[in-house]
Amino acid sequence: MTIRPYREHDRARLHEITAASFQDASLHGKLERMYGLLRGSTWAERKCREIDDDIAAEPEGVLVAETEEGEVVGYITTTTDEMSGIGRIPNLAVAPDCQGQGIGTQLINAALDRFDEMGMELAKIETLETNEAGRGLYPRFGFEELVRQVHYIMRMQDAKRL
Secondary structure: OEEEEOOHHHHHHHHHHHHHHOHHHOHHHHHHHHHOOEOOEOHHHHHHHHHHHHHHHOHHHEEEEEOOOOOEEEEEEEEEEOOOOEEEEEEEEEOHHHOOOOHHHHHHHHHHHHHHHOOOOEEEEOOOOOOHHHHHHHHHHOOOOOOOOOOOOOOHHHOOOO
């Protein structure tokens, strides 16, 4: 397994991995289960747009896991904030048929190496409470839970003005 920088021709594969692995670990998947399609867009389309935003924001911060055969089987997106010294991992995904092989661990290690090289003082990763894999993995690296965030949602037709 090789961890290498993102190349533009990887984008479609990152979208495939996202659609195959994020439904239960994303707010978008939960929204769709509760409310159906939003304006005709699927949860996967919205989540892939977030990946595109990560690529646009800091393409050099996107790393992919590639097999010896040249197949991309996972990725991690990272951003760095020079002002605060915080390196952030917005997204991490491994193809379902490759999970449990240490690929996510290799990707996180590569992200942490990048943060070190860039002089970041803190590393941040977020996950939903329902992401058991992430909640088990991240503390092993030394990440500590800081605070929980609650997402509220309602249909606008049900909105009450106070």
